[in-house]
Amino acid sequence: xxxxxxxxxxxxxxxxxxxxxxxxxxxxxxxxxxxxxxxxxxxxxxxxxxxxxxxxxxxxxxxxxxxxxxxxxxxxxxxxxxxxxxxxxxxxxxxxxxxxxxxxxxxxxxxxxxxxxxxxxxxxxxxxxxxxxxxxxxxxxxxxxxxxxxxxxxxxxxxxxxxxxxxxxxxxxxxxxxxxxxxxxxxxxxxxxxxxxxxxxxxxxxxxxxxxxxxxxxxxxxxxxxxxxxxxxxxxxxxxxxxxxxxxxxxxxxxxxxxxxxxxxxxxxxxxxxxxxxxxxxxxxxxxxxxxxxxxxxxxxxxxxxxxxxxxxxxxxxxxxxxxxxxxxxxxxxxxxxxxxxxxxxxxxxxxxxxxxxxxxxxxxxxxxxxxxxxxxxxxxxxxxxxxxxxxxxxxxxxxxxxxxxxxxxxxxxx
Amino acid sequence: xxxxxxxxxxxxxxxxxxxxxxxxxxxxxxxxxxxxxxxxxxxxxxxxxxxxxxxxxxxxxxxxxxxxxxxxxxxxxxxxxxxxxxxxxxxxxxxxxxxxxxxxxxxxxxxxxxxxxxxxxxxxxxxxxxxxxxxxxxxxxxxxxxxxxxxxxxxxxxxxxxxxxxxxxxxxxx
Numbered sequence: 001x002x003x004x005x006x007x008x009x010x011x012x013x014x015x016x017x018x019x020x021x022x023x024x025x026x027x028x029x030x031x032x033x034x035x036x037x038x039x040x041x042x043x044x045x046x047x048x049x050x051x052x053x054x055x056x057x058x059x060x061x062x063x064x065x066x067x068x069x070x071x072x073x074x075x076x077x078x079x080x081x082x083x084x085x086x087x088x089x090x091x092x093x094x095x096x097x098x099x100x101x102x103x104x105x106x107x108x109x110x111x112x113x114x115x116x117x118x119x120x121x122x123x124x125x126x127x128x129x130x131x132x133x134x135x136x137x138x139x140x141x142x143x144x145x146x147x148x149x150x151x152x153x154x155x156x157x158x159x160x161x162x163x164x165x166x167x168x169x170x171x172x173x174x175x176x177x178x179x180x181x182x183x184x185x186x187x188x189x190x191x192x193x194x195x196x197x198x199x200x201x202x203x204x205x206x207x208x209x210x211x212x213x214x215x216x217x218x219x220x221x222x223x224x225x226x227x228x229x230x231x232x233x234x235x236x237x238x239x240x241x242x243x244x245x246x247x248x249x250x251x252x253x254x255x256x257x258x259x260x261x262x263x264x265x266x267x268x269x270x271x272x273x274x275x276x277x278x279x280x281x282x283x284x285x286x287x288x289x290x291x292x293x294x295x296x297x298x299x300x301x302x303x304x305x306x307x308x309x310x311x312x313x314x315x316x317x318x319x320x321x322x323x324x325x326x327x328x329x330x331x332x333x334x335x336x337x338x339x340x341x342x343x344x345x346x347x348x349x350x351x352x353x354x355x356x357x358x359x360x361x362x363x364x365x366x367x368x369x370x371x372x373x374x375x376x377x378x379x380x381x382x383x384x385x386x387x388x389x390x391x392x393x394x395x396x397x398x399x400x401x402x403x404x405x406x407x408x409x410x411x412x413x414x415x
Numbered sequence: 416x417x418x419x420x421x422x423x424x425x426x427x428x429x430x431x432x433x434x435x436x437x438x439x440x441x442x443x444x445x446x447x448x449x450x451x452x453x454x455x456x457x458x459x460x461x462x463x464x465x466x467x468x469x470x471x472x473x474x475x476x477x478x479x480x481x482x483x484x485x486x487x488x489x490x491x492x493x494x495x496x497x498x499x500x501x502x503x504x505x506x507x508x509x510x511x512x513x514x515x516x517x518x519x520x521x522x523x524x525x526x527x528x529x530x531x532x533x534x535x536x537x538x539x540x541x542x543x544x545x546x547x548x549x550x551x552x553x554x555x556x557x558x559x560x561x562x563x564x565x566x567x568x569x570x571x572x573x574x575x576x577x578x579x580x581x582x583x584x585x586x587x588x589x
Contacts (some may be wrong), residue, residue, distance in 0.1 A: 050580065118484070119483070120483065120484055135511060136486070136512040136515055137515040137572060138511065138515055140572060141572045141573070141576035144577075144579075145576055149562050149563070149566070151507075156435075183431050183478055184481075184504065187504060187507070188507050214484075214506075215481075215482060216479065217478055272431075309576045316526050360435070360443060363427025368504075378435075378482065378483070380482075382444075383435070383440075383443065387439070387440035387441050
């Protein structure tokens with residue numbers, strides 16, 4: 001029997017010839033990435049680092065600026081850590097944005113790598129043929145001994161065909177799959193996306209597709225690297241890598257088939273990420289606040305899509321729209337392309353690159369009864385302020401169209 | 416860690432308990448651990464923090480700890496003296512977080528149908544047998560991998576790493 005891409009990467013990183021799904025192994029991650037928020041809950045203790053500092057990447061990420069003493073201390077601890085251990089992959093305020101884009105821009109994400117992070121949204125990097133997995137607090141051990149334990153997952157294959165209709169994105173496909181298979185639909189497994197519609201996707205769309213598989217209880221997601229990935233990576237780094245691929249005879253737990261040709265924009269309803277409806281069912285709900293950004297959006301094609309809708313239009317009076325490009329590089333490119341001008345003309349606030357309003361304890365506190373539509377990751381009650389506020393999640397076109405109308409709106413009306 | 420944990424079932428939770436919903440949403444922002452444990456799981460059972468006694472066990476349904484690997488709930492359980500959690504299944508991130516904290520967790524498919532609040536359980540982490548002392552029934556839980564057991568025995572990932580590193584000085588220490 002052949003091996004999956006996941007098995008091949010994990011065998012290499014564990015120093016074994018072959019690993020079997022279900023097996024628990026020790027692995028050596030190539031990159032241990034972290035953001036400041038993980039320091040401040042445990043005080044401002046400087047972690048003990050005994051590994052090659054080039055294997056570590058840190059940046060403030062969640063808080064573009066500290067807004068209180070705890071956050072300021074967590075930033076300071078991180079700075080001290082970078083200095084003490086000579087960590088060159090350290091990006092401070094002004095250079096960071098969100099790590100689940102930044103590290104790829106810096107050439108730190110390459111096919112065949114193993115990347116660990118406290119945050120499961122690191123699965124975004126599966127788009128590069130990388131095994132990228134959330135390990136919670138175990139990064140503390142990785143800093144000290146260079147290793148973490150992992151359970152070798154089985155792989156669930158999702159084959160995608162067809163052409164995305166106008167106003168429908170890879171995010172909608174993700175929501176549809178989550179709605180179909182449910183919150184435990186991929187429990188303990190790696191999801192491997194494949195098929196002509198995945199090959200046709202931009203790297204950015206693939207990242208969005210991989211971003212939130214934690215909500216299917218998956219370990220992570222992965223896509224076999226192709227020419228697009230190799231070109232992106234080679235343009236950004238001279239670092240070595242091996243573009244591993246799975247065997248044709250590899251075994252999968254299941255193969256799911258999706259044709260996106262008739263897919264519609266999806267809307268995640270309060271108060272759980274797996275409460276998904278189509279735009280037709282959700283349209284008409286009045287909204288107070290809208291946000292385009294986060295690790296699940298805020299990339300160039302998201303911003304271009306939003307700009308197509310916002311161009312020549314104004315945000316509905318009484319509704320506020322915030323747009324946060326994901327990294328400084330994307331913010332720069334959006335400005336050069338004239339997208340920022342379109343956002344300003346429409347009356348949107350263009351925020352600094354950061355998790356912004358998606359973050360628990362972030363910005364844009366909602367009052368009881370207020371409704372929020374966002375390209376963010378999570379919509380639990382209380383996450384964005386009052387537990388009596390409601391958060392809806394949708395693709396950037398739907399969020400932009402909704403901000404223009406002041407109610408949840410099918411973006412295809414404006415495209 | 417002890418091979419056998421005996422305790423009374425303090426609460427039986429349903430499926431898909433989100434890691435961020437082990438406290439009511441208005442306590443999501445509360446980080447004062449003197450106050451916070453008093454609200455642990457109160458959105459599911461307002462009396463739970465009052466009723467739970469040190470050594471008690473929590474039973475839950477499928478995908479316990481769904482979503483982000485936030486471990487506030489676990490800290491709450493520890494502060495209240497809960498001795499173990501056994502669920503039909505765990506979200507992988509929450510399971511890992513519990514192991515990293517040296518906290519005994521064990522998956523036991525079917526447990527919510529065989530165990531009720533108030534039952535006395537004997538959870539054997541070596542044989543993976545869970546005996547309901549109230550009904551006499553024995554349930555088969557999923558076995559704990561030796562590597563995971565080693566981390567639990569050390570008392571969590573920080574202590575485990577400390578042991579593995581030994582007393583060798585960090586090469587970056589001043």
